[in-house]
Structures are given as structure tokens and as C-alpha cells.
Amino acid sequence: MQTLLRTPLYERHVALGARMVPFAGWEMPVQYEGVIPEHRAVREDCGVFDVSHMGRFEFEGPQVPAALQRLLSNDIDKVDVGGAQYTLLTNETGGIIDDLIVYRVEGGRFFLIVNAGNREADFEWIEERGHAGTDLRDKSDEFALLAVQGPRSIERLGLDDAPPFTFAMGEVAGIEVMVNRTGYTGEKGVELMVMAEDAVALWDAVVERGATPCGLGARDTLRLEVCYPLHGNDIGPDTDAISAGLGWVCALDTEFTGVEELRRIKEEGPERKLVAFVMQEPGIPRQGMAIAEGGEVTSGSHSPMLDRGIGMGYVAAEHTEPGTTLTIDVRGKPRRAETVKKPIYTKEA
Amino acid sequence: MPAAESYPEELRYNQEHDWARIEGDEATLGITWWAQDSLGDLVHFEPPEDGADVTKGSSYGEVESVKAVSDLISPVSGTVLEVNAKVVAEPETVNEDPYGEGWLVRIRLADDSGADDLLDAAAYKAFVAEQ
16 A cells, blocks of 8 residues: 655646546656646646646755766756756666756756656665765755746746846736746746645646646656656666767766766667657557567657657667657557657647 | 437447347347447557357457447447448548448347347436436
């Protein structure tokens, strides 16, 4: 018997008629009205997601920049105060313990937003490596996090435009929030970090302004259409960043855990790579399905925008060229797919 | 528009949430309101082939929503006469009208079709209430 955690917005989700499911130890909304209308709301207008289950660490001290440079794959020196960066927490074999976003609040003070399911493992990993002159605190329970995403999100929130991967303190409906220009949908939008006690008021204000409540179902289809990897599916401790196509977040000229292995893989070329594909025949690819050319599906679903099956999976390097035919084993039936250049979905110009 | 919850009196049901409309030696099959509501918006119907034999209690096809796939468990035995092409092309028809336009296949009943021990609407409703 496992007790599921609830975010400060649990009652709101239930009142809205959400279907609640267990996710990474939390009881979260998978959908309200339906995955497809929620997905469309984000692509066409504005949706709001409760992502308060995600872990939030504060890492502070004069030695934090040096510690983060050793722990994380990307170059922390490129992050200015008020800036954010997508990066990886890596192990000795170049595997991905987690993918996360770092926010530089002050010179020696950072926020790390990590995946819910990895919160404890990440914290332990960082702690165990004991960095003098740093203080790591898990602040997850003090804050809630709302992702407000879609082409009209900024306008609906009454915010000013700002470049992606920046953040600033701000106000929405008189509530103090940290406004992060980040997201997991491929759309313009923000992630609002708010004190847990203000979460309900903020949620109500955002919904009042026309954001459609969206669940984890739409979050997954949105991220898959734009080929953002999901930790635990597409990337993990046994997969490396180069094979996953995340070489762009690895500063191989810096020294971090596993960098030698990543340099070697880059030099030799990965044996297999994470590719995106679109089904050319009926059927929906799902995680774990075999790819006849060698490999397997790591994420698969129905694309609401393309109205067909889409997915990602690892295949041998010779099958990765866009336009290559793959054969997906859809519960015993061979179904044809074609590899495509990432992202799978792009807005028409 | 999603349909309102209902379980028509003239249909027979199994505990896997499939229904059969039996007319003479033919039957039309589909999934119940409860089944489509649990699955959410359907995005794929994997039909049997015309002429395929279907067996009571066995899978004759699949329906999928964005998040889940579900086997279609035939409430009766027989041979497929027709697959609903409208649902193949527009699976959401099942959500909109699960007992009408959203039927899945029409079959010719086998001699021992197993139609006799299916649930009537009242019994199925009682079963659903326990889910």
C-alpha cells in the first residue's frame, strides 16, 4: 500500500472532474475534458498544467557554480543571473540520471527543477558528492508550479514578452510569482513558481483568464510531437546523451561526470540513435514495441495535430536518415513507419 | 459531442463492456458508453477482416485512445459480414454515438453463438455500478 502525494491543487482537479491517476508517487490529473481538446487548446490558444509534482532544489554557496560545472553536462558559465538552461545530471558512464533546468537567481544561488520521479535520487546523488561551500535544499513542498503554455498564454496572463530561458519575479492577478520562460510543449509560454499557499488562487486566476486546464495526457502528446525526451522512457541512466541526440546540451570541453565516455561516443559515433518517426500505416506505436530493423519504441502515441501514430525509439545508426522505413511490431502486426527530422510537428509558417 | 450515459434495453452485454444487438441470425457489435468513457477519445479501430470467425469471449479487434489500447471481446460467436468503415475512418464516432453510428462490426451468428447467457441492460447496469 503506497500513499500517493497530492499537490495543493488536488481539490481543484477533482472539482473540475479530472481523471486522477498515480504518476511518480503522485495522484495527478491525466485529463479533464479529454486529451485531444486539451492538446489543441495549447497549440491554438492557452492551457494550464499543474506540474507541482516536479522537484525544486535550491543550491546556494560560493562553490555552487564550480559544483554544477562538475555535476551537469552543460556549461553553467553560460547562464547569467536571470537566465535558465536545460542540462543533464550524468553518471560515470555518461548515462542520464535526470534532465533538468537550472535557473541562476544570484551569482551563487540556483534553482534546479527536476523530474518528480527522480527527486530523491537526484538529491542523494548531489549530496553524496559533498561539495564544500555549497548548501542543497529540497524546497519542493514550499512551492507549487503551474505551466501556462500556448500562443496566447503571455497575453492572457497580462505579462510582457521575454526571451525563452529567462526568468524574473512578477505578478499575476496580484499574486507574486517567479515567471520562468520555459516549458515542455513546444509552444510559447511560462512556468509560474508560486508559494504553495497561493497556488489555488493563482490556478483560479489563470483559469478565469481563459486557460484550459490540461492533464498529463496532453502534456505527453505535446512533448512527443516536438520530440522533447521523457526521462524514464527515451533517456535514463543506461542511455547516453550523444545517442539520445542531446549532444547540444553537453559542453564536452568542460569537465563533468562521464564526460570522457561522452567524448569517446561522439568521436566513434554512436551505435544507435534516438529517432523520431511517423506511422505510414494504421496503428499506434507504444513504449516497448520492437522495431524490426533493430531497436525499440521508447515513446509512442497518437498525434492530435497529425492525426496519426508517432513515436521515438532507438535504432541502429544506419537506419536514422530521415525518410528511412521502419517496421513497428504493433502487437504482432508489422506496421510501416518513416523516420523524420525532429521535431515531428512544427507550426505552419 | 460526447454521448450521455445510457444502456439500451434491447441490447445484450458482456462483462468486458461490449454489446450485441441480436436480430434473427445476425448481430451488430460495439462497445458500451462505459467503455468509451473509460478509454477517452478513440483514435484507432483495428478491425477484423471480412469473413473472419469471431469467438465468444475472444478478441476480435482493438480500439485505442490516446493513452490506452483495449481488446474487443466478442459477446457472441459468428462470422464477420461487415466492418463499420465510418469508425475505421473516424474512430471518434464511437464516443459520439456508441450504440448507433459507432457500431463496430456486423456478424452472422454461429449455431452455438452463446447469445443466451449475456447480461440484459439491468444486469449490466448493476455490474457497471460496482466498477
